[in-house]
Amino acid sequence: MINKRRLVKTFKELVRIDSLSLREAQVARYVRRELRKLGIRSVQVGKPRGGDTGNMVSFVSGQGPLLLLNAHLDTVSPGRNIKPREKRGVICSDGTTVLGADNKAGVAAILEVLRTIKEQKLPHPHLQIIFTVAEEIGLVGAKNLSRSVLKAAYGLALDGGQIDKLLNAAPSQINLTATIIGKAAHAGVHPEAGVNAIRVASEAIAAMKIGRIDRETTANIGVIRGGKATNIIPAEVELRGEARSHDRAKLRRQVKAMTDQLRKACRRHGARLRLTTEQMYRSFAVRPDSPIVKLVLTGMKKERLRPQIKPSGGGSDANIFNARGVPTLVIGVGARQLHTTGEELVIRDFIRGTELLLTIIREAAGG
Template identity: 35%
Template sequence: MRNQRMYDEFLELVQTDSASGKEDAIAVKLTRKLEELGFTVTMDDAGPKFGGVCGNLIAVREGELEGALMLSSHMDRVPNGFGIKPVEKDGVLYSDGTTILAADDISGVCAILEGLRCTIGSGRPLPRLEVVFTIQEELCLGGAKVMDPSVLKAHVGYIFDSPGGAGRFINGAPGRYILKAEITGKPAHAGNAPEKGIDAAKTMADIISTLKQGRVDEITTSNFPHLESGVGSANINVVSDHALIEGEARSRDLQRLLDYVEYFRAHCQKVADEHGAKIKVTTEENFLPFLITEEDESMVIAKAACDKLGLPFETAVLGGAFDGNIHNARGMACIGVATGYAKNHTTEEQLTLEDFFRSGQLCAALIETFADRCKAQ
């Protein structure tokens, strides 16, 4: 069934320009909408930490019941998310083909607002509700990463930011490390005495050509798209004295991720030693993996909410990360909720309206099901 309120709000918000670091126009609108629903809204100081203009919005509505529930989605979008003109065709929304649609993640924002309107409007007793609209999610989960977790009391959260139909929940995601190797060789005249040099470019090539990468195993991947080498001058008559390898590794299992990071370090060192080159390997934890089992309270509530609406309950673990990675690492059981979008991050992005409207109902059902399990204060 068509939900004109959600539809209109989606059009309003996707036609409000936004980008990572420039979420302020959306934030102003969302602050007003949340205040109208009785929330106390604050903006944290995360924005300037990344050179952005806007912080995370954290909105709290104290409840009549014991317990707290977090609902979250993100305000930024990938480029090009300016001047979006949505077009509806056969129950599906698209952009006009020149931009993304920004259903990732405005559909999530709208699902949460709809769920709040339905449940708060019903007048039923509710737990404390914590709504977090983050910034810079598309830039490695930046906003969630720097937000102060102590402002949240919830131990269960739902992140409305996943592709697929209503009733699909993302109960796990890989962790990720950023890997870098800087190689230092020794320059020499390429014509007169190449054997006196230590070739950084060749060392880099040997490292990459013998490195286990791509699909490492069924749940572990790696990718090294940035390779650079050169010499101090622009000449090609000098043996290369520096090179750089930059990439990432992901795994759904923390131990396998750490094992790969260690393998990368050892492999780089071994090949560099063979060439007599110096090497500096740096490995940086970007986010940690998580997996939530079906027995967890967050999943039990999700399944019950689906049953209430007659939606098929489905779980999936994808290859990408979302703000849930950050919250789970901090001890909150946090799962992703699909809102009907597909082909996000492309100009072919689309939103199936029936699933979108149902994700609003699903948000209300999650709040109600959570409330049913809370005691009166």
């Protein structure tokens, strides 16, 4: 049904255009041009502060419910000057950058499906296409979309990996930043006059339960920064961490447990603590018997896939769409090892995943 060579070509063109978060203007121009060739207009909405373009929102009139299709335009670092290589049915980078299949495989799949629909005059529901920006730095683009834009009956974010996996739930995430303020002193002359912030931080972290907490909950301290020289008792250390859970009460408890350890260690040593926590996004769970799950399952079965319904460990724009009232699932088009320089795209899965998307769309228009 779809044009496989054109799909792969589009993908390679997309990844060759640099588009780190907040620098998506160039790739947005490419996508806008491709949409215009199909007679599809797009408007720019919710440009993030510091960004060079906004989210691209388009509408394609059809019959039946309004289906949202989403992918994000930005990629993670190292993501400049990506050179896609193709070897034995797999596309990868040259090893110095990510590939950017997250999420340009999703962008290419949506473009190819739109082209196929138009060329072959296939039945489809009303479609809303939202290409977001700055997803990778905290779903910033999607957060800038107002409820008045998000009116679809349901949605699909093409931001997963495996093509037979349907992610119907995702956790909440809270980030925390802690600054421990001790007291500087000469390490050789007056060590007793100092309060060693590194020591305080170490004790707090060592006492924390982090990593996998339970089936639904994870926690991490990912950044530690502080200290100036070996002969100075360090006066300040900054820690950055996060916790995630599918259960919001568990998440609150985990964050409290982590901050309690920081408070205790500070008290023990007479250090001060500056603490900020930020809710990055809220969890969601789309019911297995909801229309969008049924639709995707039907499509997967038609494509002879064995569907797996799974919760996701990470947040995505789907968290925002769900929070704003559009039940949205995450599905994949064959990308693997996301966010690493070993990221790759399995071409066979990429093609099948794109065919699957087309099947789902036709299904949504009444089969």
